[in-house]
Amino acid sequence: MENLIKVFKALSDSNRVRILKMLENKELCVCEISDVLKLANSTVSKHLSILRDAGLISDFKDGKWVNYSLRVSPESVYTKELLSLIKNWLPDNSVIKADKSSLGSCDRNNICKN
Numbered sequence: 658m659e660n661l662i663k664v665f666k667a668l669s670d671s672n673r674v675r676i677l678k679m680l681e682n683k684e685l686c687v688c689e690i691s692d693v694l695k696l697a698n699s700t701v702s703k704h705l706s707i708l709r710d711a712g713l714i715s716d717f718k719d720g721k722w723v724n725y726s727l728r729v730s731p732e733s734v735y736t737k738e739l740l741s742l743i744k745n746w747l748p749d750n751s752v753i754k755a756d757k758s759s760l761g762s763c764d765r766n767n768i769c770k771n
Contacts, residue, residue, distance in 0.1 A: 660712070661735045667711035668739070671752075672696065673704050677727065677743055678753050680714060682760055686722040688769040693759045712736040722765065 667673055672694055679685060679693060691701045705725055708714045712733050716725050731737040747753045 660733045663711045664713065664733070664735050664739060667707050667713060668743075670704065670707075673708055674743075674747075675752065675756055676701075676704055676708060676725075677713060677740075678747065679756055679760060680725060680727045681744060682757060684724040684726040685760075685763075686724055686765055686769065689760070689763045689765050690725070692763055692768050693756050713740060722769070 668677075675694060676690055679690065687698050687701050687705065690705070691698045694701060705714065705716070709716060709725075712731050713728055713736055714725050715728050716723050718724075727740060728736065731740060
């Protein structure tokens with residue numbers, strides 16, 4: 658039951674749901690997510706940590722960036738089923754649509770100044 662509660666807690670924040678919906682489109686780094694959400698990198702990093710701990714996303718190093726993506730093969734049956742369901746949720750939500758539109762003009766090379 659602990660894993661299920663962790664997943665639901667991760668999904669209980671609108672910014673984390675927005676992050677999951679953005680990651681349906683492509684892999685993203687912290688600075689790209691921060692740019693779309695208009696939040697500090699540290700805040701986004703905390704959200705990403707919660708999502709990763711719940712088994713919803715994974716991360717990998719790519720040069721100077723750490724990329725985040727939806728978990729391809731979640732270990733938990735709860736996570737696997739919920740990720741499948743989330744893909745069908747909020748298709749007409751204006752915030753989700755705006756986030757998707759913002760991703761189109763998001764260029765990590767211009768955003769990230771590391």
